Amino acid sequence: MTAIPEATDSVTAPIIEVAGLHKHYGETEALRDVNLEFGHGHLTSLLGPSGCGKTTLLKIIAGLLPQSSGEVRVHGKPVAAPGPDRAFVFQDFALLPWATVLRNAAFGLELRGEPKAEREEKARKQIEVVGLTGFENSFPSELSGGMRQRVGLARALAVESEVLLMDEPFSAVDEQTRRKFQEDLLALRRRENKTFIFVTHSIEEAVYVSDRIVLLSPRPGRVSEVIDINQASTGKDPDQIRRDPEYLDTVERIWHSLRAYVE
């Protein structure tokens, strides 16, 4: 476990680079000089107290918000809008209430104009991956919060993008479901060769699921520390991680770093 002030990943070429990113909302400075690289197949958490701009950063990477200055590059090319290389999982699920689980999961493909049979086949596959087989014809209002987020995840997986952007995806579900979700996320990233950028305000969650944690400090949001963890990729048993001394030490250490901002 090593701490590097500026993130560099020399092993593989980064898919996403964030360079000199600033963001202002009128007078308020939301992000100041953020420089990050996200390597292929890694899960990076953006962690920090509320007001640190972590969701803003994620939405700029997604192309949903314009930055004030600086650049976001995907495979070396600057981007300013959403693209098929990045899929998003929303905090409040963002499901169509009038559409079935199947149509919701296939919605990204539907917007791309894929024929019905093909997109539904792909969606069914992802519905199975997230464990919702049998609920294809249910409506979101008939599902629990956790199940709704699984639909949101299936929709993001179905478009087969390289990068999965997740904005506090488990914050609106109850604690038990959340734990199960975290375990499933570990399994998912072992199986899928995707790059994950994951926003959370839970230290335990970040340490549990990530390879790397970017700590952001609030007002203005800056990268205060980057912590590499090789927890998830070491192939430890998901049940063991939460009792692992290294895990507990990392949680403790991050808490000490963040404590200053809370008080």
Next chain:
Amino acid sequence: MIIYGYRIPMMASLLIWAVVWEFIGRFELVLLFPPLTHVLVAGVEVVNHSQFFSAVWITVQCFLQGFGLAVAVGIPLGMLMGMVPAADRLLSMWVSIFISTPLTPLVPVFMILFGLGEATVIVTVFMFAVWIIVLDTRAGVHDVPPSLLEMSRCFGASRWQTLRHIVSLSALPEILAGLRLGVIRGVKGAVIGQLLVSVIGIGALFKFYSQNFLMEHFWALVLMLFVAALGTAGIIEALERRVQYYAGDRG
């Protein structure tokens, strides 16, 4: 309604008012109110009047044309105002003015512009109905959850796709509420327009009955209009409930 532990059906209150009306009529307590039973009998005569069906037909035609126009203009205009802030700033003042001022004084102006005929009635129906449709559509578009809009952008939706797949469906409950209120206002417009033009449709009948002091016939006609307006609104309300079921939970 529950009285002394007995469940009284909703229609019962209607029955009570019918009895009160009959009572007032029988004892001639208020001038102009004949007993309800006489009104109902007169209703048969009204329906059998040689001009009744042509009057109803003209009214329905004027209403449908005026209301159709109001829907065709109101929904796109409301969507435009809901989605484009500049359009909203430009138009919202006019919508507020037209929705809050009584439009009846404008009908004589329409008569000058459109003549003493159906065109004036159509325009009156349109002016009565369109603004609430605009306002409700706009409110519905404003209430589309921002995350749904972000989601559609994220998955590469064009503006048109967002409008078709997200905005129009998400705003549907409000749009239907606007249509329901628009129907009621439109019926008002049809009647007021015809009363003021007073040479065509139901308006001519109303004028004929009131000038000849045929109050029984007059009230029979009023009751029929009442039932027609509420019935149409009721159909839209039923549709609204079905839509609410699908659009009800907004995540």
